[in-house]
Amino acid sequence: MSRRSLAESPPAVALRRIGAVALFLVRILGQCLPALRQPQLLVRQLYNAGARSLVIIMLSGLFVGMVLGLQGFDLLQRFGSEDALGVAAALSLLKELGPVVTSLLFAGRAGTALTSEIGLMRATDQLTAMQMMAVDPMRRVVAPRFLGGVIAMPLLAAIFSGLGLFGAHLVGVQLMGVDAGSFWSQTQGAVKLEDVSEGITKSLVFGVAVSLIAVYEGYHATPTAEGVGLATTRTVVASSVLTLLLDYVLTAMFL
């Protein structure tokens, strides 16, 4: 294989891309502290990425919890352990479903918005105009959006898990007749601080991954309608795959 074709081979291209994303992360981290000095920008991005994702996260959390309640009750009653429904739902939500499903939804809702917004700013010369006004777009545009996503993700995952547990309670206790006392006391007894911190760590890592991919793709989008569309698609695909891959790695680390 010639040197040129080796450089263009898929693994080499993938490696270059990972390297480029890592360097981009370093550039963002260098701008995070200055970006924090403009709290109004961060608050706005928290609102865009977090508050605007609330409805979809809350609804999804509720329904996922209700399904967990139904399926969990069906499975546990075969062994006569339906009282453990609360524990099963709480641990599934806190450790897995909360962070993972929130991350997937976050990529679809906030990630795509970030990519297309930054991509369109590139296509309409807004980023170049900022550079011409001696304002670094990494500081003014990218860093606040990245930070907003990273902060919003764990909060959204917590809300997802909370609503999910409420959904499981609704189905298990109100509908199927599981004892409310056992539901909550067993949950309280079995869920450890480590379980909660595992969920928080995962959602934080997913927040970094999804936000990084979203801003990277937007910033490097080809400045055309097709280019921005492709970048948005890449954000969803890459974020979803990376979320599931990282989930496996993190779960293996926590066990």
Added chain:
Amino acid sequence: MSAASDTVVDVRDVHYGVAGRSIFSGLDLTVRRGRITAIMGPSGTGKTTLLRLITGQIQAGRGEVRVWGENFSTLGLREIYRLRRRMGMLFQNGALLTDLSVFENVAFPVRAHSDLPESLLRRLVLMKLQAVGLRGAASLMPTELSGGMARRVALARAIVMDPELLIYDEPFVGLDPISLGVILRLIRQMNETLGITSIVVSHDVKELSAIAHDSYLLSQGGVVASGSPMELVQSGSEIVRQFMSGAADGPVPFHYPAADYREQLLAEGGR
């Protein structure tokens, strides 16, 4: 004033190419202080690329671009930003920040580079908007503006930091005659009243000839003619005459290089 201190932009023997295609091969050009310099040329001759070189957005492969005597290729990002604070640029599409109102767009560079009290900032922004005739549009969003209005707001934003050098990228494209006249008058006003050095990139010969002091015609990777607009109109060069008179064919061919027309039409299949 000596010629050196009179020079704002000095482009010397610049070579630049993209993806194996040469855009400039030995470009030389000078922009002098307090004058309006027109950069003209057919589409695809690298006019916008030249602006990107002058503003340090890209670096020349060979040769040097000096602005106020400083060579861009030797400067770091911080120094480039320091130089850009002395420039203003008007983009072809205005490039207004779509999430900010007209007022905030004009205030943007001031907020970014100074701690001016809000009352002073408000007065400054309103003065600049008044200069472009859009004080009444301060609260509108960019999506509510027409193309001509957006460009005037962008002009107000470009002059809000009182730049020494103003760069206009295709300022007349897509404007109705009234808006075009307004922009033309504003460019001249900025130059006459504030003494701002201006570079106007365009292929609107008639409009540019009315305001420019110096002009350069770019083609085939370099400057093919320079001088006052009148000198260009009276030039004996065929390529200059073709461009100035707007003839469809000439040294700059109408047709993109292609296979023989007859052969291609008669060939079966393929393109």
